[in-house]
Amino acid sequence: MLSSISKCVTLGVVSTDSVTSSRGGGKLRTARERAREEITNEITAVARRQLAEVGASALSLRSVAREVGMVSSAVYRYFPSRDELLTQLIIDAYRSVGDAARTAVEAAVQHDLRARWQAVAGAVRAWALANPHEFGLIFGTPVPGYRAPVDTVDPAAAVPTALLQILVDSLARGGRVAWRDRPVPPVLHAELTELRAGLSGVLHGSELLDDGALTQGLMAWTQLIGMISFELFGHLHNVIADHDVYFTHQIGNIAIDLGLAE
Amino acid sequence: MLSSISKCVTLGVVSTDSVTSSRGGGKLRTARERAREEITNEITAVARRQLAEVGASALSLRSVAREVGMVSSAVYRYFPSRDELLTQLIIDAYRSVGDAARTAVEAAVQHDLRARWQAVAGAVRAWALANPHEFGLIFGTPVPGYRAPVDTVDPAAAVPTALLQILVDSLARGGRVAWRDRPVPPVLHAELTELRAGLSGVLHGSELLDDGALTQGLMAWTQLIGMISFELFGHLHNVIADHDVYFTHQIGNIAIDLGLAE
DNA sequence: AACATTTGAGAGCAGTGCTCTTGACAATGC
């Protein structure tokens, strides 16, 4: 009975499992478990490499197995389905872009809010250009039926959180957001209140985010991903040739709307 | 069986095809050509139906052939590859959303620019919600290597053109755009000049679109598609529950930026 | 009527996700 549960859990997010199991036992348990974790990591690593090469739709579990050096059916000991492997890659991608954004924003001068906004925006775009297939995996058309929300929702929040933190810091020193004075319909106000409450755990001073600032922040997040999507998915073709200057300029424009500049 | 579906097809975009072919030969050419056209239309119609059901990644040429009533190899007489079929569906989707936007904007009160903007935005979103897989096909991750640009670029311009037309009409009566006074870097200015020149054919008064208005218009287009993408692809999950009010409110905010309201 | 072109069907290839069974190995209980 207990074993059946451990099996079910082990099929999920493996890395956290190993942490919890090591926490429970003091050190890594059996050699079998270590081998299992190692092989699982190798599979995801190879899958990540192939994803970067051929994209999500062409990613083949058999091809991954071939490169790892085992037969396809053996992979099913570690991932119950191809979609589950893809879900793991989605989580990894969220973590990857989140790390990129966090690193960039920490490297920026903290009190220069506009620089921080440009840093996170530029980092996300640079990450997307360097890993277009991973970007498409998380922000493009959902490949499996619909992605498992429960595992992905946490790492997915990293970038928008970093973005909203800038807004909070701006509001703390009297910054004003473009749509501050526009009335928000009651239903949306209730939603935003709940959202703000949910953010209080990961955001220092989330209560400073009034409805206008929150909608403006969500819109900035939408604009950022929308612009990168347009660029990566070819919708700037025959419209804008120099994507760098276009992106930089529009990011500057958004900074104005966010009340971060001039 | 074939006739019953051909009736359905005729309601689509067949009329233009038959017009062009009749224009070329004086009247419909041989019976064989007519049959070929009819079967081609039936294939695309069935493919469109299956696309709406299972999505682009799961669309199978063999399954389409099965439903049409012929063997898979026969389909290759009409479409050289599955990607070519998808390209046709992309074109159809662009035409479809373009028609939806045009119909909506024509139904709105012409002098009420804000209403026109809300009409086109709402129409695009309504179309996307009604045809999520078609939206994902054109605005999501590119499925083939990269979509054939030359055939799709024309119908793809319909919606942004309708959007920019509103901006032009607004500027013609003294409307002001949010980022009007921000200087545009020289490289971008050159790009926007070229873009404006390219628009002069399809846009009445495109010369009124100064650099600020043009960047603002592009951004509004990005915001619109970005918001719909977020909604359809699940990125509003655990963020906003009532998508309708959220969308409406943000569209109203963008109207302010565009100088269309208050 | 004879010829040429176009079309549909079938077989087949290489590939896919996934399931099931089999035999080898390691961990555990008596």
Place this chain on the structure above:
DNA sequence: GCATTGTCAAGAGCACTGCTCTCAAATGTT
């Protein structure tokens, strides 16, 4: 120490995919 139990890699196999090739029938042209 040995038998039991659980885990693992491998292989065969199923149903499916996109695509190519050949062949015969249908169709149009001369």
